[in-house]
Amino acid sequence: HSSSSSAVPSPDRLPSPLPMDAFAFSPAPSPNAAPFPSASPSSRGHRFSIRGPRRRRPLPALRSSAAPSASHHDVVVVGAGIVGLSIARHLLLHTPLSVAVADAAVPCSGATGAGQGYVWMSHRTPGSDTWDLAVRSKQLWEDLAAEMDGLRAGGARESLGWMKTGSLLVGRTSKELATLEEKTKVLSQAGINAECLSASSLHALEPALCVRNDGGAMFLPEDRQIDVFQAVSLIEKINRSYSPKGRYMELYNDPAMSLIRSEVTGRVEGVQTSKNILYGRKATVVASGAWTRSLLHSFLGPNSTLDIPVKPRKGHLLVLENFDMLKLNHGIMELGYVDHQGDNSHSIHLSSTSNKDEHDAASISMTATLNTKGHLVLGSSREFKGFSREVDKSILKSIWDRAGEFFPAINNVHLDIDEDKEIRIGHRPYMPDGKPVIGFVPDMSNVLIATGHEGSGLALALGTAEMVTDMILGDPGRVDFTPFSIENRFSGTA
DSSP states (O other): OOOOSSOOOOGGGOOOOOOOOOOOOOOBSOTTSOOOOOOOOOOOOOEEETTSOOOOOOOOOOOOSSOOEEEEEEEEEEOOSHHHHHHHHHHHHHSSOOEEEEOSSOTTSSSGGGSOOEEOSTTOOTTSTTHHHHHHHHHHHHHHHHHHHHHOSSHHHHHHOOBOOOEEEEEOSHHHHHHHHHHHHHHHHTTOOOEEEEHHHHHHHOTTOOOOTTOEEEEETTOEEOOHHHHHHHHHHHHHTTTTTTOEEEEOSOOEEEEEEOTTTOOEEEEEESSEEEEEEEEEEEOOGGGHHHHHHHHHOTTOOOOOOOEEEEEEEEEETTOOSOOOSSEEEETHHHHHTTTOSSSEEEOOSSOOOGGGOEEEEEEEEEOTTOOEEEEEEEBOBTBOOOOOHHHHHHHHHHHHHHOGGGGGSOOOTTSSOEEEEEEEEEOTTSSOEEEEOTTOTTEEEEEOOGGGHHHHHHHHHHHHHHHHHTOOOSSOSGGGOOTTTOOSOO
16 A cells, blocks of 8 residues: 555554544555544443543544644554553563554543442353353453552552452342352352351441342452452553663554545554554554444444344442541442343332333442542442433432441431542443453454453453454454354345
């Protein structure tokens, strides 16, 4: 392919890449084409504080009279959430390849920044399609934490917000306890350290937690918790250490506009953003979370029959800073959270007043963690509301009330949502079949997708990054790729 007329900066002066969002894109038959029309990013999920300034929003793509600058890389990653950044990190650490990451916003402005930081096995099922990936990814997080512990005084706690809390999956009825007993047995047989606790044993571990006498919990002492903002900061720092070597570039607030294809072969050669042309000699990876579907539609054009049905599943989390009315020793979630992921029956459901669409119903399950700063983080909700970022006070009240059913001490506390509360809102990339999409786009030998992790993006990020790297290199991989393949999994348009 002929090179662009734009000057190519030397590798050590390359700016950094950004994750991509869903925008109006037009095909780019030639990198010498005129700049694309401006496009504003679609509304993305942000973590923000009601009482303070919001996190920086994506900036609109500006029309520029200057030709976009071009740079050459081995791999271009579209998306700077935890999955996209982790893919870049793995490639940089384990291959000689150079990487550019591009995003329409900034890290932690989407689903990544709106999570609770679970690296848990308690809500997973041995033998399921995602089991091996979850086991491998957790091991990779453990390895990274051990590496950080060996490198610096503050260790993994300071660099990752790493906490060896263990997890408690809680049931309040004899029926739920029976489910937990069976789950404990299955996990133990799969090699997970799991123990089923009676109500009295549970009370000894978590005095503030109240379940009925016929309730109890499953305890996984080796489950871990991460502060996602610290983890992202660490991964960015690792990635940026390769910039002086000409191997890494990140471009934030620079939305992807189109794929660049060879005029001769039609092969994808890179990505055009609002300001840059990023050539990817070996591969282009789209890891744009809930925005991947519309982004692919724009990339592939109206004649494409491929439709990956990932869609945004909105969630709220409530963060109470320095909340001393409740002390937790472990990460806690109710059994309903497991079903909640698949819209089952244990969690409570709230009907939407906006319309009667069944997908607008919100489900609430109790989750509770303390982070390294001592803040109480309560969740969680799931609902299909498109990309709405609006704070729903009825959802927050339901989260608070649901927590009060498990922690009676907070029932005496008045919650003023408008004061001194941090609300996290994000859009999980939901897949109807419950598993991520990781693999090559059919008939496009050098374009990969990595999305659909729903609420497990953080937990599965490192395993996904290893898998994508193996795919790019043509290696067999430690985890079977087959369950996550696009091939024969989706067809037609929605």
